[in-house]
Amino acid sequence: MVKKTLFISIVLFLVYNLLLHYIDFPVKPGHQWQENLIKAEDYVYIKNKSKSVIVGSSLSALLVDDLLPKSSFNLSFAGHSAFDGLEIIKRTGSSPEVVYIETNFIFRQADKGLLNRVFMPVRYSLKKIFPALMEKNQPVCLFNSVIFWMLSNLKKNLIPAKIDEVISKQPVREDTKKLLLDILIKDYSSPPDQAIVKKNKYKLKKYKDYLEKKGSRVILFEMPIDERLINLNLFVRARKTIEDVFSPDKYATIQSPDIKKYNTTDGLHLDRQSVMSYTTFLSSEIKRHSTHKKI
Amino acid sequence: MLFNSFQFILLVCVTFFIYYTPAMRKIQPALLIAASFIFYASNQPVLLLLLIFSITVNTIASYLVFFGNVKFRKSYAVAGVCLNLLTLAFFKYSPLFGKTFFSPDQAVGHFLTMIPLPIGISFFTFQGITLMVDSFRSEKVIEFQKLKTGSFPNYFMNTALFISFFPQLVAGPIVKAHDFIPQIKIKYMKDINWNHCFKSLVLGYFLKMVIADNLKDQTFWIAFPYFQGNATSTILTMLFGYSIQIFSDFAGYSLIAIGVAGLFSYNLPKNFHYPYISKSLSEFWTRWHISLSNFLKEYLYFPLGGNRKGEKRTYINLMVVMVLGGFWHGAAWSYAVWGTFHGAGLATERFFRNRLSIPKNTGSNAIKMIAVFTFVTFAWLLFKLPEFNHFIQLMITLPRNIDMIINVQVVLQVAVYSLPIILYHLIYLYRNKIPVLYMNLMEPAIYGFMLFMIITNSGSPNEFIYFQF
Known part of the structure; x- marks a missing residue:
């Protein structure tokens, strides 16, 4: 029984690896944490030579890839902060020309779970040999991708997948939004823990030094959020910390256009129209900064 | 660790x-x-x-x-x-x-x-x-x-x-x-009974790493305040998923414990026995966390008098045991409410069992199983939302968000990861109708598939739910 079972599992594993060479569906992650992992692996194993990299939280993770310049990579993670993206850049030893740091949630810690899973010692090397070990190739993720690919074919929708996903999200009701906003106002009104501020300020300096050593430029940007949240203690303190680490004389900041142009679903995350509008704006800024360097 | x-x-x-x-x-x-x-x-x-x-x-x-x-x-x-x-x-x-x-x-x-x-x-x-x-x-x-x-x-x-x-x-x-x-x-x-250990470990790790660890990423959104932005149908789907998750998490843990103990030639008692096919709450408690149920029965219910001191005293004993059992799970009032909920369920069931006679056929058995599963699943909400206020908020949200659109992604994922657990129970339920030879032939293939899934489809590691207790 034990030998037979082991034999069957090895055969299944090898056949599945072989099969993966012949199938290609647009990846459809099962949840946001899987999306984070797929994105991280995509950067670590394939796109670590991208010229510009965006690091940030779920706010910038919403940015529409199809509207961003092809040479850029959005390494922002839902539920996390810019620290995860910065740590991945550091661990892969890559040196993008420009790193765009989203500054809204700099008091969050990097997620050890995500980093451990991406850089798990033995598995990290095995993933290069066996594609079946990559997150995007999980059998259920593949099944999910096939189902959604079939559904989108049925709809005969020609809009690119990512934009379609953003558009198809249902609008959030006003009463729900108010409930969520009230909770956020309460949470973010109190100042952040001093120990965390100190620790994260130190970490930011370390990353700044690393990027400078690698010759990367740093450009800062703040994602638009609900105007009732902008001047709450948490965000005011975040801006102050950023200024302390990245002197405004030396580091460029992308100033958001009129905040009132944008709507959010819960106070923090932009709704479908706004995220597309902001991505277009950010994309033009990325292109401008890239041209600026060439000049 | x-x-x-x-x-x-x-x-x-x-x-x-x-x-x-x-x-x-x-x-x-x-x-x-x-x-x-x-x-x-x-x-x-x-x-x-x-x-x-x-x-x-x-x-x-x-x-x-x-x-x-x-x-x-x-x-x-x-x-x-x-x-x-x-x-x-x-x-x-x-x-x-x-x-x-x-x-x-x-x-x-x-x-x-x-x-x-x-x-x-x-x-x-x-x-x-x-x-x-x-x-x-x-x-x-x-x-x-x-x-x-x-x-x-x-x-x-x-x-x-x-x-x-x-x-x-x-x-x-x-x-x-x-x-x-x-x-x-x-x-x-x-x-060492290698077959027994191997089977316990493969099934245990499959339940924990493939089912529970993947379902936790779907059921996360039942937490406060996230449920407020979800449709009623999505919340109910997630709740169903949580019921499957908590079983897979704890039964998986118990099976790994049994398998590891077996490697050192120690036998640990079975802790789960297909709990979701129970036709009554009293049966459920002989199939779920069996070692705790036996402990409470032997060291609390029997010393209190069990069912030997009259009907009223039996109901009181049941309530006392279940409320204390609830408190054993966690130091929050919601666990006491969870225990009370189960105690009241057991007492009500006992009351009607003595007075109602329900015909025993496939249809009524299926209805009983669904009723017990629904009862138990709703009670798990108190585990997921240990702050009682959040539980109340969710109850208010359920009718409020009824007109919102279901999240197809969540339904698909919960369905995919729940299917093995449903099959696991169904195979046991119809075990007498499946030829032994066929089962013997299929067994290595099933365990081989589970091992393959452990290697390729594990979720991100998470602590066992029962560690907090």
């Missing part, structure tokens, strides 16, 4: 190879105790002192019950039980007591709320209690007399191994002293 962590696998492998080395045979129990201490200390090193304290107290008290003055046997046993309960109460319930009766600004309130919850305390203190009670009742248990033989150091070693045995130290199955201590003897590799 998670069961699916590299450190745990390393600990098991190293201990395993030293354990069966012929030169080490005489110190096998000491080796297991050392491994157990490393396992426990890896979570909160300082709290290892508490485990050692528990072992010391239980050894001395039970030793006195055996060898002390006969007149005081009962007093020693009662003192031992009380010390176990006080330890549990101090570490587990002080924060709740502090929050309920003191303001956080008061020094006492602050102190009580800051007391850490040692991992697995509910499990090893209960094992301490079984040791006390079994020691006192030992004359009736011939096998248990083995404990009496040997010197105090040997006695201490046996007790230490019984309390700290690492496969079941932090989340059970709760083992009774008279079941475990007689198993302590020199073990040989030929004693």
Whole structure:
């Protein structure tokens, strides 16, 4: 029984690896944490030579890839902060020309779970040999991708997948939004823990030094959020910390256009129209900064 | 140290190879105790002192019950039980007591709320209690007399191994002293039932790493305040998923514990027996967390009088046992409500069972199973939302968000990951209708597929839900 079972599992594993060479569906992650992992692996194993990299939280993770310049990579993670993206850049030893740091949630810690899973010692090397070990190739993720690919074919929708996903999200009701906003106002009104501020300020300096050593430029940007949240203690303190680490004389900041142009679903995350509008704006800024360097 | 962590696998492998080395045979129990201490200390090193304290107290008290003055046997046993309960109460319930009766600004309130919850305390203190009670009742248990033989150091070693045995130290199955201590003897590799261990480990890791760890990413959104932005149908789907998740998480843990214990030639009792095919709540409690149910029945329900003191007293006993069982799970009022909910369910069921006769056929059985599953699933909400206020908020959200659109992604994922659990129960239910030969042929293929899924489709590792208890 034990030998037979082991034999069957090895055969299944090898056949599945072989099969993966012949199938290609647009990846459809099962949840946001899987999306984070797929994105991280995509950067670590394939796109670590991208010229510009965006690091940030779920706010910038919403940015529409199809509207961003092809040479850029959005390494922002839902539920996390810019620290995860910065740590991945550091661990892969890559040196993008420009790193765009989203500054809204700099008091969050990097997620050890995500980093451990991406850089798990033995598995990290095995993933290069066996594609079946990559997150995007999980059998259920593949099944999910096939189902959604079939559904989108049925709809005969020609809009690119990512934009379609953003558009198809249902609008959030006003009463729900108010409930969520009230909770956020309460949470973010109190100042952040001093120990965390100190620790994260130190970490930011370390990353700044690393990027400078690698010759990367740093450009800062703040994602638009609900105007009732902008001047709450948490965000005011975040801006102050950023200024302390990245002197405004030396580091460029992308100033958001009129905040009132944008709507959010819960106070923090932009709704479908706004995220597309902001991505277009950010994309033009990325292109401008890239041209600026060439000049 | 998670069961699916590299450190745990390393600990098991190293201990395993030293354990069966012929030169080490005489110190096998000491080796297991050392491994157990490393396992426990890896979570909160300082709290290892508490485990050692528990072992010391239980050894001395039970030793006195055996060898002390006969007149005081009962007093020693009662003192031992009380010390176990006080330890549990101090570490587990002080924060709740502090929050309920003191303001956080008061020094006492602050102190009580800051007391850490040692991992697995509910499990090893209960094992301490079984040791006390079994020691006192030992004359009736011939096998248990083995404990009496040997010197105090040997006695201490046996007790230490019984309390700290690492496969079941932090989340059970709760083992009774008279079941475990007689198993302590020199073990040989030929004693291992490899098939049993392998099957337990593969199924256990599959349930935990493939089902529970993937479902947790779908059911996360039942937490406050996220459920407020979800459609009623999505919340109910997630709740169904949570019911499957909690089963897979805990049954998976128990199976891994049984498999690892088997590698050291120790038998642990079965903790789950297809609970979601139960046709009544009383049946459910003979299939879910069996070791806890047996403990509560043997050490609480029966001493209270069980069903031997009339109908009203039986209902009261059921309520008392379930409320205390609820509190055992966690120091929050919502756990007491969960226990009350189950107690009331059991009492109601008992009341109608004596007065109603429902025909037994496939249809009525299916309805009963669905009813029990629905009841149990709704009760799990109190586990997911331990703050009672959040539970109420969710109940308000359910009718409010009824017109919102269901999240197809969540439904698809919950369905995919729940399917193996549904099949697992159905195969058992119809086991007599499936030819034995066919089952024997299919078994390696099923386990091979599960192993393949463990390698390729595991979710991100997460603590076992029952670790918090």
